[in-house]
Amino acid sequence: MAAVLARYARAFADVVVEHKLKPEQTTEELSQVAALIDGNRELRNVLENPAVARGQKLGLLDAIMQRMGGAKLMRNFLGVLIDHRRIGSIGEVVELFKSELDRRMGIAEARISSARELTAAERKSLEQQLAAITGKIVRATYSEDAALLGGVTVRVGSTIYDGSVQGRLERMRAEIAAE
Numbered sequence: 001m002a003a004v005l006a007r008y009a010r011a012f013a014d015v016v017v018e019h020k021l022k023p024e025q026t027t028e029e030l031s032q033v034a035a036l037i038d039g040n041r042e043l044r045n046v047l048e049n050p051a052v053a054r055g056q057k058l059g060l061l062d063a064i065m066q067r068m069g070g071a072k073l074m075r076n077f078l079g080v081l082i083d084h085r086r087i088g089s090i091g092e093v094v095e096l097f098k099s100e101l102d103r104r105m106g107i108a109e110a111r112i113s114s115a116r117e118l119t120a121a122e123r124k125s126l127e128q129q130l131a132a133i134t135g136k137i138v139r140a141t142y143s144e145d146a147a148l149l150g151g152v153t154v155r156v157g158s159t160i161y162d163g164s165v166q167g168r169l170e171r172m173r174a175e176i177a178a179e
Helices: 002-018 023-039 041-048 054-068 072-083 087-105 120-134 165-178
Strands: 107-114 137-144 152-156 159-162
Touching: 002 023, 002 072, 002 087, 023 041, 023 054, 023 072, 023 087, 041 054, 041 087, 054 072, 072 087, 087 107, 107 120, 120 137, 120 152
Parallel strands: 107 137
Antiparallel strands: 107 152, 152 159
16 A cells, blocks of 8 residues: 555655645645644545545535645645545655655655753764765754663664664674674
8 A cells, every 4th residue: 555655645746846846835735734634534534435426525625725725736636635545545645755755855864862962063963974974964853762871873764873872882792792
């Protein structure tokens, strides 16, 4: 199912790039629509129900888009999701769309955990190092993890960089055991 949803996300990313829409604004609008649909069971049921006429669903979508001030291309994309019975998976499509746009714009998501809150200078330095390693612009989210004795762990995609004290101790233990 994820592969099918990824096709929709890539197709909409193609439209955004082709029509030179603002990626951040488009992503925010799509996220708002997804939150509205995911957060309102009645609305989701109407949009997903095959017994409800297509015209009624699209009329409801038009009213929502008019109220939100959404772009026509966004409305058309959501109409395609409704027509192909994928509107119930809008949340997943949004996440895949964000990832696709980030990939195209050369942005890497990094999740950084540290034993303590990092200073602004430490964050900037870490982000610069990650940009040098990945060759991409880094968008970092930070969290504190009391289980770390010190240092940081960084996750960029499926790659984990372990600069924690605990990780260093484990690597030393493995080196000693290998000798």
